[in-house]
C-alpha cells in the first residue's frame with residue numbers, strides 16, 4: 001500500500017529540512033526526499049548550505065584568516081612566531097569534518113522529530129503523488145496532502161568557460177583544492193568570488209577577479225562598496241571591472257582566459273579558474289509540467305505570499321522562488337510555509353533580511369541602501385561612525401571600515417544599516433532587531449551599549465544621524 005504523508009518535502013537544504021522539522025513539531029506526518037551524495041559517497045542531508053556552501057566556506061575562511069593573522073597580524077602585538085606554514089590538505093579535512101558533523105546532525109534532528117528521510121530523487125507525478133528513486137535504483141511512489149518543493153539552486157554555467165572539474169571549477173570545486181594555486185582566476189566578483197578569493201589569497205595565491213559589471217558590488221550601499229573595494233585591492237585582490245570573458249581553455253595544466261575590458265582584448269594565465277557567476281534554481285527534470293506547477297523563463301517557481309504554486313497543494317520555498325538566495329531566508333520560508341500548512345499564520349518578513357559577505361573586513365547590511373532611498377525620493381538622514389574611532393576595534397588592530405545608519409528624515413525610523421568592518425556579521429543582528437521592532441535612530445541612540453565594544457560604533461552612528469556623535 002502507498003505511504004501517505006501530511007507533508008512531503010523535496011529537498012533537505014536549510015529551506016526543506018527546517019520546514020520538515022517545523023511541520024513535524026506541529027503534529028504533521030512528514031517525509032523529506034533528498035538525493036545528495038556527499039564527498040564520502042554517502043547520502044547526506046543539509047543541501048548546498050551544509051555540504052558545499054555556507055558551512056564549508058566559512059570553515060575555510062576561518063582557517064585562512066587564522067593563518068594570515070599568524071603570519072602578518074601578530075607583530076603589531078609584539079608577538080613573534082617561528083615559521084608559519086599551512087597544510088591545505090589538513091585544512092580541507094577539518095572543513096570536511098565540520099560538514100560531516102552538521103549533515104549528520106540533521107539526520108539526528110529528523111530522527112528526534114519523527115521526520116522520515118526518503119533517500120533518493122523526487123519527481124512529481126501529479127494528484128498528490130511523488131516518485132522517489134533511491135541511489136540503489138529502487139523506486140517507490142508516495143502520496144501527500146501537501147507537497148513542498150525546496151530543491152534549491154546550482155551554479156550557473158558559463159558556456160565560454162566550461163568546467164573540467166580540475167583546473168576550471170565551480171564554487172564546490174574551489175572548496176577542495178589540496179594545494180594553494182600560485183595564480184587563481186575567478187570569473188565573477190560577487191559574494192562567492194570575494195569569499196573564496198579571500199580564502200586562497202590569504203594562503204598565498206595571486207588572485208584576479210574578472211567581473212562583467214562596470215561597478216563593484218552594485219547592490220551594496222555605494223559608500224560601503226567603495227571602502228570594501230579599497231580594502232580588498234589593498235590586500236592584493238586584482239579586481240578587473242567591466243571584463244567580458246570570451247573564452248577559457250586548459251593547456252599543459254594551466255588555464256588561459258581571454259577577456260575584453262576598457263583596455264581592449266587581453267589574455268591571462270592561471271593555475272586554477274573558479275567560475276562564480278551566480279546560481280540558478282533546480283527545477284528541471286522533476287515533473288513540474290506533469291503536476292501543473294508553472295515556472296518562469298529563468299526556472300524560478302512563482303509563489304504567492306503563502307508559498308502556494310500554480311498547482312493545488314504544491315508549495316515552493318528557498319532558492320527556487322523569488323527573493324535573495326540565502327540560507328536564513330530559505331529557513332524563514334520553511335518555518336512560514338509549515339506553519340501555514342498546519343493552519344497557523346504564514347509570514348516571512350523580507351524587509352529585514354540581513355546580507356553578509358564574510359571577507360575581512362566583513363560587509364553586512366539590512367534594509368535600504370542610500371542609492372535606493374535617493375531613487376525612491378525618500379527623505380533621509382545619515383549617521384556614519386568609523387571604526388578608527390572605536391576603542392575595541394583599535395585594540396583588536398581591526399579599525400577598518402565604518403557603520404552607516406540611514407533614518408527617515410521626518411519619522412526618524414531606521415531604514416537601513418550598512419557596515420564594513422570587523423565582525424560586521426555579528427553587529428548587524430542588533431540593526432535587524434531594531435528594524436524589526438520599528439526602532440528610530442533615537443531609540444538606538446538612547447540604548448546603553450557596553451564599553452569598549454564594537455557595538456558602540458552602531459550606537460555612535462545612531463547619534464551621528466542627529467548630529468550628536470560624541471567620539472567624532
Ligand code: FAD
Nearest residue numbers: 011013014015047048049053054122152318319325326327
Ligand atoms: P539547497 O540548500 O540548495 O538545498 C536543496 C536540496 O534539494 C539539495 O540538497 C538537493 O540535493 C535537493 N534536491 C534537488 N532536487 C531534488 C530532487 N528532485 N529530489 C531530491 N532532492 C533534491 N547563504 C547564506 O545565507 N550564508 C552564507 O554564508 C552562504 N554561503 C554560501 C557559500 C557558497 C559557496 C554557496 C554556493 C552558497 C552559499 N549560500 C549562503 C547560499 C545558500 O547555500 C543557499 O541560499 C541555501 O542553501 C538555499 O537553501 P535551499 O534549501 O533553498 O536549497
Ligand code: NAD
Nearest residue numbers: 188189190191192193210211212213276277278279325356
Ligand atoms: P553573485 O550574484 O553574488 O555574483 C556573481 C557575479 O558574477 C556578479 O557580480 C555578476 O555581475 C558576475 N557575472 C555574471 N556573469 C559574468 C560573466 N559572464 N563574466 C564575469 N562576471 C560575471 O553570485 P555568486 O557569487 O555566484 O553567488 C551566488 C549566490 O549565492 C549569491 O548571490 C548569494 O545569494 C549566495 N551566497 C551567499 C553568501 C553569503 O551570504 N555570504 C555566500 C556565497 C553565496
